[in-house]
Amino acid sequence: MNTNSKLMIIIRRILHAVPSVIGIIIVTFVLTRALPGDPAVYFAGPAATAESIQEIREALGLDKAWPEQFWIYVSDLVVGNLGVSISTGFPVAEELARRLPASLELTLIALIFSISIAIPLGIAAATRPNSWVDQVCRLVVTAGVSLPVFFTGIFMIYIFYYILGIAPSPLGRLGIYFMSPPHVTGFYTIDALLVGDLEVFWAAFVQMIMPAITLGIFTLAPLARMTRASMIQVLSGDFIRTARASGLSRGTVLYKYAFQNALLPILTTLGMVFSFMLGSNVLVEKVFAWPGIGSFAIEALIVSDYVAVQGFVLAMAILYVILNLTIDIIYTLIDPRVGLDG
């Protein structure tokens, strides 16, 4: 009964994501059609004649009515067709798929870094509210969220690469002396481990440290603040007082009883954290010449390759919906209260 109702809730959550996806598709459709001037003239290029413009208009379906254009757009999306990038000549979907692992690997490492700093910080602040620890925590996370990611990145390069010389050259995923590992997952660190090449693993990992910290610092604030708020609320609960009164050690009370209960609200802020991360990813990738989808989008923007840009926006939005959905499902699975009264 219990697992059954949890399954129902998960199915309902998945259905809830459907309107978001529809909304996203409508918005990106409008964005691709909102190009200033006549898109056909734009796509035909500067050397176009009247006939070639007309040809392109028909090829793109721009001479048809809006609902029909939308239908064509959606049916293309269903088969994974995001159009062809004008700057590279390859299908946008292919370009994005090739670069996605680089961005995901970076984001994941950044997330791990951010969580491992923010949660202890939040707990420390929550156990001593309004003390100096709390004030320092508040100041640090506010400073973190005020730092433009591109600025943090540039100064890490200056300090650790230019002055101290301990960081590798901030260009791309691997130093020039290394061969990229055979492609399995596209995550260089995992691929290198799969073939047992520790040297490449280390090189790829070291290359990721600076961009990941840069990205992680920016997302400390929402995580640390939510941890603090959630812990303060849980710590004032009766069951914590009972646990303390029963003589349980401070560590057991904090981590076993309080933190496990505080975890759920923290999990829900991850959605916001991902929004921050996917956005700042673009900036971090530019600073560190990281060959991910963000760099691709910036290159496309510079040469006005709008098909590629809108393909990127759509892909990021879908990725974001999937991440949020995953968080929701994890929430449902680990929250013991869900499904009990349903």
Add this chain to the structure above:
Amino acid sequence: MTEFFKHLKYVLLDNPITLIAGIMFLVIVVVAVMGSAIAPYDPLASNAALTLKAPSWQHWFGTDQLGRDVFSRVLVATRLDLVIAVSAVAISFIVGSFFGSLAGFFGGWWDLIVGRMADTIMAFPLFVLAMGIVAALGNTVENIVYATAIINLPFYARVARTEVNIRRNAGFVSAARLSGNSEIRILITQIFPNILPPMMVQISLNMGWAILNAAGLSFIGLGVRPPDAEWGIMVAEGTNFIVSGEWWLALFPGAALMLSVFCFNLMGDGLRDLVDPQQRT
């Protein structure tokens, strides 16, 4: 009102950080207004004899690759950055509170449609959506403002919706209704003034994010074009020189950006304590 100032004084003294943020805010506003008048040099005047000079007494923040004075450029850029952020936030506030209030007051279809629109915007990673909007509308400063306004709309609409909704049957509203006011009139004259304090907190918290967002867009080459002075683009130009050791090109505009965002964020926190002490996190 005296009650309010007493509370203000209490909050400022209790939390010196908020006081410092308030002073910083005043400095930023003065610089934004006076910018070009107090800048020691012309921010656009290049000087081939003085390219890439480190900070000195003549040029506090050094000079850039064209020999322009970085200090003057940072000062002058304050206005452009603030104008972009303030206009974007103003648009979000007006449009967001309008639709949010209607949704909260009338409920039903209004609520459904406004809620759905807000959800759709929130379904995107916001910075990415802003990139897409600027790419679609065209690469101008004006469109940076619109893009920043659109991605911030949902926050205002949501706050307005909640705050109006909890007041729509409050005692003073019933009293106004009984004395024969129309619903629209009640919304405008009775409820809206009451939701302003939480909206102000939202504005202050949002302003820093709006500045960062606009600077990020110009960092990747959208909106502001050289040779105009703007913090994001100055950091972007400075990036090319950081690996050869000319740190001052990126440091000073970046620090100005960081300080102003920091100031708005701290002020937002302070304002929230002032308006709603229970909400503090």
